[in-house]
Structures are given as C-alpha cells and as structure tokens.
Amino acid sequence: MTLTPPTLAPLSGPLPEELLSRMRAWRHDIHTHPETAFTEHRTSRLAAQALANMGLEVRQGLAATGVVGTLRRGTGPTIGLRADLDALDMHELGDAPHRSAIHGKMHGCGHDGHTAMLLGAAQYLSQDESFSGTVHFIFQPAEENEGGGRVMVEAGLFEQFPCDAVFALHNSPNLPLGTFSTRTGTMTSNSDTFEIAIVGKGSHAAQPEAGIDPIVVSSQLVAALQAIVSRNVSAVDSLIVSVTQIHGGDTWNVIPEEVVLRGTCRSFRASTRTRAEARIRAVCDGIATASGAKIELRYFAGYPACVNTTREMELAASAARRVVGAQHVDTNCLPRTGSEDFAFMLEQCPGAYVFLGAAREGDNPPLHNPYYDFNDEILPLGAAYWIELVRLILKPAL
Ligand SMILES: [Zn+2]
Ligand SMILES: [Zn+2]
Numbered sequence: 001m002t003l004t005p006p007t008l009a010p011l012s013g014p015l016p017e018e019l020l021s022r023m024r025a026w027r028h029d030i031h032t033h034p035e036t037a038f039t040e041h042r043t044s045r046l047a048a049q050a051l052a053n054m055g056l057e058v059r060q061g062l063a064a065t066g067v068v069g070t071l072r073r074g075t076g077p078t079i080g081l082r083a084d085l086d087a088l089d090m091h092e093l094g095d096a097p098h099r100s101a102i103h104g105k106m107h108g109c110g111h112d113g114h115t116a117m118l119l120g121a122a123q124y125l126s127q128d129e130s131f132s133g134t135v136h137f138i139f140q141p142a143e144e145n146e147g148g149g150r151v152m153v154e155a156g157l158f159e160q161f162p163c164d165a166v167f168a169l170h171n172s173p174n175l176p177l178g179t180f181s182t183r184t185g186t187m188t189s190n191s192d193t194f195e196i197a198i199v200g201k202g203s204h205a206a207q208p209e210a211g212i213d214p215i216v217v218s219s220q221l222v223a224a225l226q227a228i229v230s231r232n233v234s235a236v237d238s239l240i241v242s243v244t245q246i247h248g249g250d251t252w253n254v255i256p257e258e259v260v261l262r263g264t265c266r267s268f269r270a271s272t273r274t275r276a277e278a279r280i281r282a283v284c285d286g287i288a289t290a291s292g293a294k295i296e297l298r299y300f301a302g303y304p305a306c307v308n309t310t311r312e313m314e315l316a317a318s319a320a321r322r323v324v325g326a327q328h329v330d331t332n333c334l335p336r337t338g339s340e341d342f343a344f345m346l347e348q349c350p351g352a353y354v355f356l357g358a359a360r361e362g363d364n365p366p367l368h369n370p371y372y373d374f375n376d377e378i379l380p381l382g383a384a385y386w387i388e389l390v391r392l393i394l395k396p397a398l
Contacts, residue, residue, distance in 0.1 A: 010323045010384035019120055023379045026050070027116035028098035031374070034087030034105040034112075037142035038064040038151075043085045043115065047139045050119050054126040056137070059160070063151040068161055069122055069137040076133025076394045080166035080349070081386055082342060083118040084111040084143035093370035109367050110171040110358075113374035113382070115139060117169070120379065121386030128387070133394035136161045142341075147303065149341035158348050165312045166351035167389060168342040169382055171374060173364055175357030178381055180320035181333035182354040184310045189240075189266040190273040191302040191339030196221065196284060198248075199294040202257035214259040215248055217291045221261065222246075224287060228279045239276055240266040240337060266337045268305055303339040309350040316352040319389035323381055356382055 026046070033042050044065040051058045051069030059068045065085065092099050092106040100106045122137045138157070142148030175181055198218050203211025225241045233239045241263065248259030265280075267273045277299050288295040308316075313331070320329045333355070342353055358375040365371040 010380060011325055012322050012384060012388055015120070015124065015380050015383060019123060019383070020380055022123065023116045023120040023383060024376055026119055027112050027374060027376060027379065030112040030115055031098045031107045032101050034100050034102055034107045035085075036087055036089055036105055037144065037146035037148065040065040040085040040141050044139070044141070047085065047115060047119060051122060051137065054123055056122065056126060062157065062160075063141055063148055063155045065141040066148065066152050066155075067139040068157075070161065071122065071125060071135045071137070073129070073134070073394070074132035074396070076131070076396070077164045078134040078136065078162060079390070079393055080136045080138050080161065080163035080345070081118060081121070081389070082138040082140060082166060082168040082345060083114040084148070085115055085139050086111055086142050086144055086148065088144055088368065090368070090370060094373050096373050106370070107374065108369065108372050109144065110372075110374040111143065113171055113376070113379065114169065117379055117382035118386060120383035121390075124383065124387055125390055130396070131391050131394035132396040135390055135394070136163060138166075147341050147344065150344040153344050153348055157345070163349050165315075165393070166345050166349045167312070167316060168345075168351075168353050169385065170340065170353070170355055171358040171378060171382075172355040173358050173360065173366055173372070173375065175355055175359060177357055177359050177375070177377060178324050179328045179330065179357035180317070180324060180354050180385070181330045181357070182308065182313055182316055182320075182352060183331060183333050183335070184308055184313045186268045186335045187306040187308055187353045188335065188340045188343065189268055189337045190270070190305045192265045192273065192277070193300045193302060194263055194265065194280060195298045196261040197296045198259045198261070199296075200255070200257060200259075200291075203255045205253040205255050208255060211255050212292045213255045214293055215256065217287060217293045217295070218246060218248065218259040218261055220287055220291070221283065221295075224283045225280060228276060228283065232275065232279050233272060237272055238268055239272055240264075241276065241280070266339070268335055303341050304343045304347060306340050306343040306346055306353045308346070308352040312350050312352040315393055316354050316389065319385055319392050320354065322388045322392070323384045356385070
C-alpha cells in the first residue's frame with residue numbers, strides 16, 4: 001500500500017496566514033538569539049510578552065527562566081502543554097539568514113520551533129470560543145543536560161498550576177514530514193552517567209610486576225561492563241552501557257598510577273536501571289579484588305524514561321489524526337534510546353509525548369548536527385495539533 005503524503009495544511013482547516021508568518025518570525029528570532037540552560041532570559045521575555053499580548057495570565061521566573069501562560073475559558077478540565085526554550089552549546093555551520101548570532105550557541109534541537117508552535121497555538125486559542133476549561137502553556141528552561149523540567153516540578157509547577165494531564169511534542173528529522181509517532185508506555189530511555197576511578201600502583205613499564213597496572217584493569221573493566229548487557233539483561237529487554245572516555249598515562253615507559261573511565265547507561269525499565277547500577281558496582285568490586293587496584297564508582301542518575309499513560313496517548317493520537325489523517329499517525333513506534341526531561345513532568349501527572357516528523361528532501365541533518373535547522377514546514381501542523389488537542393479534551397458541556 002502506498003501512503004499519500006500528508007498535506008502540510010492541517011486537515012482540520014488551514015491556520016490564518018498572519019498566524020503562520022508570526023510563528024515563522026518568532027522561530028527565526030529565537031533561532032538567531034540562542035540561549036542555554038537557565039539563561040534563556042531573552043527567549044523567556046519574548047514568550048511572556050507574546051502571551052501577555054494575547055491577554056493570558058502570565059507567570060515568569062519559575063525555575064529561573066520558565067514561563068507559564070494561562071488561558072481560562074469557563075469550566076472544564078485543565079491541561080498543560082509544554083515547550084522547551086533552550087539551545088545547545090555548539091557552533092552553527094549552516095548559512096540560513098536567521099543563523100545564530102551568538103558564537104558557540106545554537107538551536108540544534110529545534111526548541112525554537114517548539115516554542116513558536118506553542119505560542120502560535122496560544123495565539124489561536126486566545127480567540128477561539130470552541131472549548132471550555134483551562135490551558136496552561138508551559139515554557140521550560142534547560143531541557144538539554146540540566147533537567148529544567150525537574151527544576152520546574154521541584155519549584156512547584158503542578159502545585160501552582162494543577163493539571164489533569166500534560167503533553168509535549170518534539171520534532172524529528174528522521175521521521176517522514178508530517179507524520180506523528182507515539183506509543184503507550186516508555187517513549188524515551190532512563191539516562192544515567194558514571195565515572196570509575198581506578199587507582200593502581202605506578203611503576204616502570206619494564207617492571208610491571210612491581211606495580212598494579214590500571215590500564216590493564218581498565219581494559220578488563222570495559223570488556224566486563226559489556227557482559228552486563230549480554231548476560232544480565234533479558235534478550236527482550238534493553239540496556240546500553242557505553243564507556244565514552246578513558247583517561248590515563250602520559251608517556252611510553254611509565255605505568256600510570258590512575259585511570260579514569262566515564263560513560264553512560266540507557267535503559268527503559270526502572271528495574272533494569274537499578275540492576276545495571278548494581279551490576280556495574282559488583283563488577284568494579286570484583287575486578288578490584290582480583291587486581292589489587294582500588295576502584296571507585298560514582299553513578300549519577302540522569303533523566304528517567306518518558307512514560308505515556310494510555311488514555312492521554314490515545315487523546316494525543318486522536319488530535320494528531322485530526323491534523324494529518326489516521327494513516328500518518330503511528331501509535332506503536334519503537335521507544336528511543338535518547339532521553340527527554342519532560343519525563344519529570346510525566347512522573348507527576350498523566351500525559352503523553354509525541355514526535356512530529358520533519359524530514360527534508362535531500363540533505364537532512366539530524367538533531368544536534370551543526371547544519372540542523374528546524375523545518376518551518378511543520379509549524380502549522382504542530383500548532384494545529386495543540387489546537388485540536390485542546391478542543392478534544394476541553395469539549396464544552398452540552
Ligand atoms: Zn536535544
Ligand atoms: Zn530537544
């Protein structure tokens with residue numbers, strides 16, 4: 001069966017041209033002025049001013065640069081729609097007219113587009129009478145690395161803005177343009193990091209018997225850590241243990257005193273996450289005993305998995321079908337081994353996370369690539385998705 005490509009005008013009706021050009025203008029403005037973790041002052045002000053101009057109640061300064069705009073329309077449920085404000089510490093190599101004006105910072109993950117689409121939806125809904133209830137438009141800082149979603153939750157996001165459900169969207173250049181992908185349960189992985197310090201006994205390289213060689217120990221460790229994946233986790237579950245750094249030694253004829261390994265663990269289930277840490281610790285202890293080296297493990301819990309609740313995932317899929325048609329909505333996509341700090345909001349509140357396909361013809365740089373630029377063609381689809389989700393959940397009472 002060949003699928004007809006999705007139309008880039010929402011099936012539910014085209015958005016006004018004036019709104020589309022305003023979303024493009026917001027997106028390009030934010031792209032030119034990228035800001036990273038908790039310093040998104042300009043971007044935060046832009047969002048807050050736009051929301052205030054629409055007549056929404058606006059709260060600034062939640063988790064430093066977080067913004068919440070609230071739209072109340074009669075009685076009904078309350079939902080939260082979340083976008084992320086932050087850019088990445090990387091240098092943009094593309095030559096778009098709106099390319100980054102700040103050396104070493106870049107919107108390489110499309111959060112500029114996420115913010116523009118959610119502002120576009122807020123603008124449209126601020127003049128729309130076809131729903132009844134409350135929408136909190138949540139703009140969070142520091143999605144990349146620093147866990148702004150966690151900080152917002154800890155700062156009282158859901159106490160101050162209680163939500164019956166919360167939703168988020170991420171663009172995806174590796175999915176076909178104008179398709180939505182989601183699933184019940186785990187969407188993204190638990191993401192942890194670790195550091196292992198191996199202290200041996202330095203010696204002359206010609207007399208290894210006089211020392212304890214931390215380079216040999218580190219090699220044993222790297223191999224043994226991979227056996228956790230193949231021997232301690234079920235074949236129908238998943239775990240990644242990647243050692244990404246090995247630091248040790250300065251010259252040819254000296255066995256060093258110390259080697260440091262660093263890496264990351266990705267898993268989908270909480271029990272697998274716990275088991276991975278316990279097994280890494282046991283492997284370190286065992287190899288320390290066998291070798292005589294001191295091995296110290298530091299394990300850092302990062303982002304938990306994003307877990308979609310069934311009812312909210314189905315509502316999200318229904319809204320997406322209204323925008324692009326059922327044949328372009330995948331409700332059983334594979335989970336991703338990347339991570340996403342919207343997970344901290346999903347730990348507190350039912351909700352769903354979806355990917356919106358944004359592949360370009362020809363050269364199609366992935367997220368976090370220096371040539372990546374958010375694909376403006378999905379602006380109307382993302383905004384229409386938010387609008388349809390609100391209309392679907394906040395149906396006016398008959
Ligand atoms: Zn990213
Ligand atoms: Zn991102």
